[in-house]
Amino acid sequence: MARAPTPRTRIKRGATRARYEAEVIRSILRAGLYCHVGVVHDGHPAVIPTAYALVDDALCIHGSTANRVMREVRDGAEACVAVTLLDGLVLARSAFHHSVNYRSVVLYGRAIEVTAADEKILALNALVDHMVPGRSAGVRPPSHEELLRTMVLRIPLDEASAKVRGGPPVDEEEDYALDVWAGEIPLRTVAGAPVSDPRTSSAVPEEVVSRYHRLR
Amino acid sequence: MARAPTPRTRIKRGATRARYEAEVIRSILRAGLYCHVGVVHDGHPAVIPTAYALVDDALCIHGSTANRVMREVRDGAEACVAVTLLDGLVLARSAFHHSVNYRSVVLYGRAIEVTAADEKILALNALVDHMVPGRSAGVRPPSHEELLRTMVLRIPLDEASAKVRGGPPVDEEEDYALDVWAGEIPLRTVAGAPVSDPRTSSAVPEEVVSRYHRLR
Numbered sequence: 001m002a003r004a005p006t007p008r009t010r011i012k013r014g015a016t017r018a019r020y021e022a023e024v025i026r027s028i029l030r031a032g033l034y035c036h037v038g039v040v041h042d043g044h045p046a047v048i049p050t051a052y053a054l055v056d057d058a059l060c061i062h063g064s065t066a067n068r069v070m071r072e073v074r075d076g077a078e079a080c081v082a083v084t085l086l087d088g089l090v091l092a093r094s095a096f097h098h099s100v101n102y103r104s105v106v107l108y109g110r111a112i113e114v115t116a117a118d119e120k121i122l123a124l125n126a127l128v129d130h131m132v133p134g135r136s137a138g139v140r141p142p143s144h145e146e147l148l149r150t151m152v153l154r155i156p157l158d159e160a161s162a163k164v165r166g167g168p169p170v171d172e173e174e175d176y177a178l179d180v181w182a183g184e185i186p187l188r189t190v191a192g193a194p195v196s197d198p199r200t201s202s203a204v205p206e207e208v209v210s211r212y213h214r215l216r
Numbered sequence: 217m218a219r220a221p222t223p224r225t226r227i228k229r230g231a232t233r234a235r236y237e238a239e240v241i242r243s244i245l246r247a248g249l250y251c252h253v254g255v256v257h258d259g260h261p262a263v264i265p266t267a268y269a270l271v272d273d274a275l276c277i278h279g280s281t282a283n284r285v286m287r288e289v290r291d292g293a294e295a296c297v298a299v300t301l302l303d304g305l306v307l308a309r310s311a312f313h314h315s316v317n318y319r320s321v322v323l324y325g326r327a328i329e330v331t332a333a334d335e336k337i338l339a340l341n342a343l344v345d346h347m348v349p350g351r352s353a354g355v356r357p358p359s360h361e362e363l364l365r366t367m368v369l370r371i372p373l374d375e376a377s378a379k380v381r382g383g384p385p386v387d388e389e390e391d392y393a394l395d396v397w398a399g400e401i402p403l404r405t406v407a408g409a410p411v412s413d414p415r416t417s418s419a420v421p422e423e424v425v426s427r428y429h430r431l432r
Contacts, residue, residue: 008260012282012284033302033305033316033403034300034302034316036252036254036263036298036300037263038252038254038261038262038263038296039261040256040259040260040261043256044224044256044294044296044324045254045255045256045261045293045294045295045296046254046296047252047253047254047263047296047297047298047322048298048322049298049300049318049320051316066228068228077261078260078261079261080254080260080261080262080263081263082252082263082264082265084250084252084265086249086250086405088411089249089347089348091347091348091351091355091424092355093355093356093416094355094356094357094358094362095340095341095344095352095355095356095357095358096340096356096358096359096362096366098343098344098347098355100249100250100267100347102265104265106263106264108260124311124312125311127314128311128314131305131307131314131316132305132307132401135307136311138396139308139309139310139311139314139396140309140310140311140312140391140394140396141310141311142310142311142312143312146310146312150312168411168413168414168415169413175356176415178356179418180354180355180356180416180418181412181416181418181419181420181421181424182412182413182415182416182418183410183411183412183413183416183420184410184411184413185348185407185408185410185411185424185428186407186408186409186411187249187405187406187407187408188405188406188408189302189403189404189405189406190403190404190405190406191401191402191403192401192402192403192404193402194399194400194401195304195384195399195400195401195402196397196398196399197384197385197398197399197400198384199384199392199398200309200396200397200398200399202395202396202397202398203397204397204399205397208307208397208401212401
C-alpha cells in the first residue's frame with residue numbers, strides 16, 4: 001500500500017525513481033544493516049551512523065544514554081534517517097550521465113522513547129536479530145544495569161519515501177554513437193568466513209552460517 | 217599528521233576508537249563510494265546520500281542546481297558529511313556487547329562553490345575517477361550547458377574526525393565462560409562482472425576490469 005507523500009517526502013529530483021509503497025520502504029529497511037541519523041544539534045547539522053531494527057511500524061535505534069545525538073532525538077528533536085544500499089556503478093558515455101544504482105529510504109520523524117523494560121528488551125533483541133535472525137535467543141540478555149545505560153528510541157515509519165534506480169545508463173541520444181564502453185558494475189555486500197573470537201570454543205551457530213551465505 | 221580535534225570533532229562516545237590523523241581520514245574517504253550529507257533545511261534536519269571525490273584538501277560533491285539540499289549548502293548552510301564503511305558484524309556473548317567493525321569519517325564545514333569552468337571540470341572528472349580511476353579521460357566531457365546545470369561544492373577537510381573499530385567482541389569477563397559462540401562476520405563490498413549497456417559494442421575497458429577485481 002502506498003502512503004501519500006508529504007511535501008517533504010515527495011521526491012522532486014529524479015521523481016521517476018520515487019517509490020512510496022510501504023512494502024518497498026520496508027524491504028529496503030530489512031536489507032540495510034545501518035542507517036545515518038541526522039539531527040539539528042545546537043543549530044548545527046549532525047549525522048551519525050548507527051544500527052537499527054524494524055519493530056512493528058517503527059524504526060528502532062539505540063545508544064548510550066550519554067550520546068548527544070540520541071539525547072537530542074529523545075528530547076524531541078526531529079530526526080532524518082537515511083538508509084542507502086549501493087547496488088552498482090553506472091558508467092555512461094558522458095561524464096554528466098554517470099550515476100549509481102541504489103535503493104534508499106529517507107524517514108522523517110520524532111522519536112518515542114521506549115522505557116518499559118519488556119518493550120526495551122524486545123527492541124534490543126530486534127537489533128541483534130536484524131544482524132543475525134534468531135541470534136538474540138541464544139545470547140545473554142541485557143542486565144538491569146545494561147538496560148538503564150541503553151536508550152531505545154522508536155521513530156514511526158509515517159513519513160518515509162524510497163528512491164530506487166536500476167538498469168543501464170541513460171545517455172544523450174547522440175552519444176550512443178560514441179565508441180565508449182558503457183554499462184553497470186554491480187556491487188554487493190558479501191560476508192567472509194566467520195572469524196571465531198580467540199576465547200570461544202563453541203562452534204559457529206547454524207543461524208550465522210545460513211544467514212551469511214546469502215547476504216542481501 | 218594529526219589535526220587537533222575541535223570541540224565538535226572530539227569524539228566522546230567510544231573515544232578509544234577516535235582517529236584524527238589526516239592520512240587515516242583520507243584513506244577512509246578514498247575507500248568510500250558515497251557519503252551522506254546532512255544540513256538544516258527550514259529548521260529541520262535533512263540527509264541525502266550522494267557521490268563525492270577528494271580534490272586537494274577538500275571533499276567535492278555535485279548535484280543539480282535545482283537540488284534543495286545542495287542549494288542550502290551552496291548558500292552558506294553548514295554541512296555535516298558522513299562516510300561509513302561497514303567492515304563486519306561483531307557478535308558478542310551478551311546482547312549488550314554486539315557491535316560492528318567499521319571505518320567512518322564525519323566532516324563539518326561550509327562549502328565553497330566551484331564556479332570557474334576549468335575547476336568545475338576538474339572536480340567533475342574527479343567524481344568520475346573516484347568511481348573508476350582513469351575513466352574521465354575516455355568519456356565525453358561536460359558540455360557548456362551541462363556545466364551550467366551542475367553545481368559543484370567544495371567542503372574543506374579542516375574539521376573532520378574518524379572512528380575505527382576492528383577485532384573481536386569485548387565481553388564482560390564473566391561472560392567468557394558462557395557456551396555462546398562469539399566472533400566477527402567480515403563484510404565487504406564486491407563487484408560482479410560488468411554488465412554492458414545493450415547499446416554498447418565497445419569492450420569493457422582495462423580500468424574497469426582492473427579496478428573492480430580488487431574493490432576496497
